[in-house]
Amino acid sequence: MSELPTWLNVLAVGNQILAAAILILSFSLFVYVLTFNLHSRVGRAFAALLLGMVIVYSGDVVLPQVDWAESWLRFQWIGIALVPAAYLHFSRSILLAAWLRQDRHKWLWIIRSAYAFSVLFALLALFTDVLVRAPVETDPVSNLQPGPLFPLFTFCFVVATLWGGWTLLQARAHVRTHTARRRLSYLLWSFVAPGLGVFPYLILVSGGGATNPALVLILASIANAAVGVMLVVMAYSVAYYGVFAPDRVVKRQLFYFILRGPVVASIVIALIFTIPKVEAILGLPPDTALTFLVVMTIVLASILITLGQPWIDRILYRKEMDEVAWLRMLETRLMTSGDLNQFLENVLVTLCNVCEVDRGFVALPGEGEARLETVVGDEEEARRVLALPETQRLLTTTQPDSAFHQVNGYVIRCLVNRHTDENMGILALHSTCPASDKMDEETAAVIEHLFRRAEIAVEDRRLQLDVFEALRPILPDIEIMQALSGAVPYVIAPEEENVDALTRNPEFAEWVRGALTHFWGGPKLSSSPLLNLRVVRAKLAQYDNSPTRALRAILQDAIEQQRPPGERQMTTSEWLLYNILDLKYLQGKKVREVAQKLAISESDLYRKQRIAIAEVARTLAEMEAEAGNGAHAPEIRGRKSRG
Numbered sequence: 276m277s278e279l280p281t282w283l284n285v286l287a288v289g290n291q292i293l294a295a296a297i298l299i300l301s302f303s304l305f306v307y308v309l310t311f312n313l314h315s316r317v318g319r320a321f322a323a324l325l326l327g328m329v330i331v332y333s334g335d336v337v338l339p340q341v342d343w344a345e346s347w348l349r350f351q352w353i354g355i356a357l358v359p360a361a362y363l364h365f366s367r368s369i370l371l372a373a374w375l376r377q378d379r380h381k382w383l384w385i386i387r388s389a390y391a392f393s394v395l396f397a398l399l400a401l402f403t404d405v406l407v408r409a410p411v412e413t414d415p416v417s418n419l420q421p422g423p424l425f426p427l428f429t430f431c432f433v434v435a436t437l438w439g440g441w442t443l444l445q446a447r448a449h450v451r452t453h454t455a456r457r458r459l460s461y462l463l464w465s466f467v468a469p470g471l472g473v474f475p476y477l478i479l480v481s482g483g484g485a486t487n488p489a490l491v492l493i494l495a496s497i498a499n500a501a502v503g504v505m506l507v508v509m510a511y512s513v514a515y516y517g518v519f520a521p522d523r524v525v526k527r528q529l530f531y532f533i534l535r536g537p538v539v540a541s542i543v544i545a546l547i548f549t550i551p552k553v554e555a556i557l558g559l560p561p562d563t564a565l566t567f568l569v570v571m572t573i574v575l576a577s578i579l580i581t582l583g584q585p586w587i588d589r590i591l592y593r594k595e596m597d598e599v600a601w602l603r604m605l606e607t608r609l610m611t612s613g614d615l616n617q618f619l620e621n622v623l624v625t626l627c628n629v630c631e632v633d634r635g636f637v638a639l640p641g642e643g644e645a646r647l648e649t650v651v652g653d654e655e656e657a658r659r660v661l662a663l664p665e666t667q668r669l670l671t672t673t674q675p676d677s678a679f680h681q682v683n684g685y686v687i688r689c690l691v692n693r694h695t696d697e698n699m700g701i702l703a704l705h706s707t708c709p710a711s712d713k714m715d716e717e718t719a720a721v722i723e724h725l726f727r728r729a730e731i732a733v734e735d736r737r738l739q740l741d742v743f744e745a746l747r748p749i750l751p752d753i754e755i756m757q758a759l760s761g762a763v764p765y766v767i768a769p770e771e772e773n774v775d776a777l778t779r780n781p782e783f784a785e786w787v788r789g790a791l792t793h794f795w796g797g798p799k800l801s802s803s804p805l806l807n808l809r810v811v812r813a814k815l816a817q818y819d820n821s822p823t824r825a826l827r828a829i830l831q832d833a834i835e836q837q838r839p840p841g842e843r844q845m846t847t848s849e850w851l852l853y854n855i856l857d858l859k860y861l862q863g864k865k866v867r868e869v870a871q872k873l874a875i876s877e878s879d880l881y882r883k884q885r886i887a888i889a890e891v892a893r894t895l896a897e898m899e900a901e902a903g904n905g906a907h908a909p910e911i912r913g914r915k916s917r918g
Contacts (some may be wrong), residue, residue, distance in 0.1 A: 287493040291339060292548050293499035296541035297472065298332035302327050303537045304510045306528070317368040317516035321509075323361035324469045328506075331473040332355030345410050348419050352400030352407065354472050356428075359435035360389035362470070366439035366446075369462070370725050372454075372484035372516060373446040389435070392780075396428055407478065418477040425478065454522075462512040468505035471498055480856045491737040507533065518719050523599065527591055531580070539576045543569050608914070609746060615736045622729045626704060629721055634705035636661070637690075638670060639733065640698075652705070660670050660685055660703065670701050677726075692737075697735045702726065744882065748793045777808055787892040791831060791860045800826065805812040808895070810902035834861065837887070852887040859884065 305325040312318025334351035338344055364386050378786045399406040406428060407419040443466060447459040477491070514523060514529045526666045550565040559567070580587075610618070613689045627635050634652030638645050638661050645667070650657045660666055665682045669675075673697040675689035687703040777783065782804075789799030805811065811829050818824035837853045844850045851873065858869045870880045 283489055283492065286489065286496065287339070288552070290492050290496045290499065290550055291542075292475060293496055294332055294335040295548070296504050296537070297499055298329065298336055300506055300533075300537040301332060303533070304506065304538075305329060307510070310514070311528075312514065312516060313492075315516040317365070317372055317513060320361060320368045321367035321513045324358065324365055326359035327354040328469055328472055330357070332799045339467075345419075348410050349401050349407070349477075351473075353397045356393045356396035356400065357476060358473050359432050360386070360467050362435045362439040365391050366442035368465075369459070370442050370446040370449075373459075374450040386596040392431070396431075399424065408477075418475065421478050429479075432470070432474060436467065440466055441569065458512045458515070461508050465505035465508040465512070468502045468509055471505075472502040475488055507862040512676070523592060523595070527588070528820070530587070530591060534580050535577070539573060541724055542572055543575065546572065588647075604796045609739060610732070610736050615732055616649055617730055618732050620815065622668050622725050622732075623649055623651050623702070626722065626725050627703075629718060629725070630704055630706045632704055632706040635685075635703055635722070637700065637729070638666075639700035639704050650783060650915045657703075666701070666703075667681055670698070672698055684795070688726060690726070690733055692734050693730065694734075699730065699737065702729060744886070778892075782888055783896070784892040787895060788888045791856075791888065791891070792825065794827065795832065795859045795863060808899050808902070810895075810898045813902055829895070829898065830891070831861065832893045833898065836894050837890055846871060851875075851883055852890060855880065855887045856891065 302325075305322055308318045308322045308325065322386070331351045331354040333513060334347045334354075338347050341347060346463075352590045367382060367386060396406060404422050406424045407506075408422050410419045440463065443459065443463050447463065449457060450456050450459060510528075510533075511529060514525050546565060546568050550568060551561045589596055590598060595626075623635050623637055626631060634656065636650045636652075636654075636657040637648045639648050644879055645661060647654070647661065648658055660683055661670075665680070666687060669680060669682075669687055669689055672689070675691045675696070677688065677691060679686045679688050681687075682703075683706050685703045687701050689698050690700045690702060691697070692699055786803055786805050790803045790805055793799040801823045803826065808826075808829070811822060811825045814825040814828060815822065818828060834853070834856045837856060839849045839853065842856075845854060854873055855869065858864045858872060859866070866877055866880060870877045873880070875883070
């Protein structure tokens with residue numbers, strides 16, 4: 276290559292950079308699809324297309340660096356042979372997603388036969404000369420020579436591509452929503468990207484690229500750039516299949532994945548290819564300059580993407596930017612238990628500094644007993660003071676005040692909710708400072724301000740916990756809603772793959788509640804739609820073919836999975852859900868008896884009971900999904916009801 280004109284060198288390096296960028300993009304999207312769209316038939320077919328491109332472009336990147344070109348050129352044929360079958364598979368999956376129906380048995384065999392022919396063509400290319408023959412060495416490109424069967428493969432490749440395009444046109448004609456039609460339009464014009472990128476066109480040209488290498492490199496560069504753009508568009512169209520997240524989440528996730536992954540990696544690859552060609556940069560040898568530039572690129576790219584995120588989001592969410600910005604702000608402003616602990620610790624340390632003391636603590640009431648939220652100084656001493664009757668009285672009083680109370684050398688003040696006058700906890704300092712008559716106004720104002728900040732933090736955290744508890748029971752419904760919104764036209768699978776159709780029914784949680792209510796007998800158990808779960812049918816043989824007994828056993832297993840490790844406790848929060856399920860349903864105790872035993876109010880019991888049932892429903896759905904990997908059991912006829 277050293278004998279070529281400089282401008283041909285530039286074209287060759289540029290083409291190699293583009294090939295490397297497409298390799299990175301193809302591999303990145305391949306990993307992305309396997310991570311987020313693996314359960315989608317469309318996603319798996321698209322992954323097969325991407326795998327073919329990864330194999331072919333791996334050869335394109337490696338070929339200029341090796342002497343044994345023929346082995347790599349033949350290796351590329353694994354990917355080339357895979358693409359026609361993947362085209363048929365992919366386009367058929369898109370059509371079925373648009374039709375919302377199962378595949379016919381004959382089509383399954385057609386696609387399997389196509390993959391079998393792909394394997395056959397790959398083996399012929401690897402080990403014989405009937406498909407392709409030894410390469411012709413040309414500068415700047417090398418290519419194999421056509422064998423006797425190459426026209427047959429070309430015919431199959433063209434037919435598969437055209438058939439795939441026609442199938443996509445059929446799919447577009449069947450969709451009913453504007454969004455789905457728009458995305459299928461994107462997919463139609465980008466559909467040729469894999470074929471354009473992998474087919475060995477130079478084999479069709481006599482002499483390969485020897486007669487006009489500049490033209491070959493220019494056309495290859497244009498084709499590679501077009502393939503890169505079309506591949507991104509194709510991935511955008513496919514990313515929504517088999518995903519239950521909202522479209523805005525999928526769009527943002529894919530966009531930032533491409534920015535942080537393939538884009539940054541492609542810039543680094545461009546530096547790796549170009550910097551060694553330069554003799555020196557600022558007096559530094561190429562290797563040293565390359566190291567500095569690669570590190571700077573990775574760091575600066577990460578910072579630029581973070582800084583540009585508001586503008587990027589404005590482009591992605593043009594019509595709903597206000598709502599998305601509010602959700603982002605909510606995510607950053609919400610306070611976790613760790614955040615509350617750290618905040619109260621900062622307030623307590625500041626109060627200790629103001630009052631010139633070295634000990635103090637904040638205690639908040641728990642479901643069973645009070646807990647130390649944060650401590651400055653001796654923790655054992657804080658526990659002893661917390662256990663004193665006077666301290667407990669201040670902690671549990673229903674008529675708190677903002678006065679300072681002397682208890683065993685500590686001054687203790689209640690943290691009061693300013694809206695409801697509810698007692699939220701106590702803050703204690705080993706000091707007489709707040710009660711001192713000599714305290715100046717500025718110090719008193721600082722202390723009052725710090726106490727108010729602590730009260731606001733605890734108040735906000737408790738309010739957030741109430742919101743979380745209110746949201747938790749509806750999370751399964753939100754997931755169902757997203758699944759239903761994605762079902763047309765994005766989420767579709769044949770019956771043998773849809774192992775959790777019952778579990779995604781909007782009434783699934785209600786069926787679970789009904790079955791638990793009649794756990795020891797009743798129509799909501801004996802006629803429950805849950806009897807048709809695969810996990811239940813798989814247990815029939817163990818329970819004398821009694822569906823009711825099998826369902827009861829499965830429900831009991833799901834409840835046992837809620838049991839925390841260790842010795843059972845009746846009043847601790849981590850045991851609460853399991854205890855409710857065990858006492859209320861397995862033991863059949865009345866509501867008042869359960870509430871008294873768990874030391875909670877009946878209203879709180881009903882609220883926690885909904886959460887417990889939702890957890891059992893989630894566990895049951897997971898068990899059903901696992902059972903779906905096994906064989907199909909016969910359906911139990913006459914057992915379905917409307918809930």
